[in-house]
Amino acid sequence: MIRTAAPKSLLIALAALALSATAVLAQPPAAPAAPAGPPPIIRGAVTAMTDTSLTVKTDKGPQTVSLTPTWTVSVTKAVAIDAIQPGSFIGTTEMPSKDGSTGKSLEVHVFPPGVKMGEGHYGWDLKPGSMMTNGTVGTVVAGKKGSRELDVDYTYGKRHITVPANVPVVQIGPGKREMVKVGTPVFMVVRKTADGMIANAVSVGENGAKPPM
Secondary structure: OOOOOOHHHHHHHHHOOOOHHHHHHOOOOOOOOOOOOOEEEEEEEEEEEEEEEEEEEOEEEEEEEEEEEEEEEHHHHHHOOOOOOOOOEEEEEEEEEOOOOOEEEEEEEEEEOOOOOEEEEEEEEOOOOOEEEEEEEEEEHHHHOOEEEEEEEEEEEEEEEEEEEOOOHHHHHEEHHHOOOOOOEEEEEEEEOEEEEEEEEEEEEEEHOOOOO
């Protein structure tokens, strides 16, 4: 298989999507430490928009987010669980086992070849108690009922994760601003400022699907 580099537009979009998470992950500890909390995240459907902002209906009520002049769009496209291969760089929201040593995925997003970001194991807010693990897949073993067993390596640790066959698995790709409109489900990692929240990237699902992160 010939692997090509990710397009520049996608690299910019993905880098922007991790705007707030970078502060958590920029300096991984030499030894495992207590996981950091989740970055500020906005999920929901767009109810209003201007050239410089989005208003999103979230489970906490309407939230207005300013957009930087260079804001970009990335798209999550549903793919088969076989897209998770040894060497893939993935992110997965997971629920840790009782002792915290392993995890079970709630969703998996596969980054394009050559793109690595948000690496590590840290708090997430998709579900109470959930964690985000971003890293490189080592071994992949077929499990029960179509599931997969993964070893995921990141800069300061490793996780063994079970991916049930019925959880969403998506590939991240570049999108266009025209894909963001009223009614569209969106996902944004935002930065909080004195004037409110701001984002320089918006993630949407293919054909109006809800991004699973």
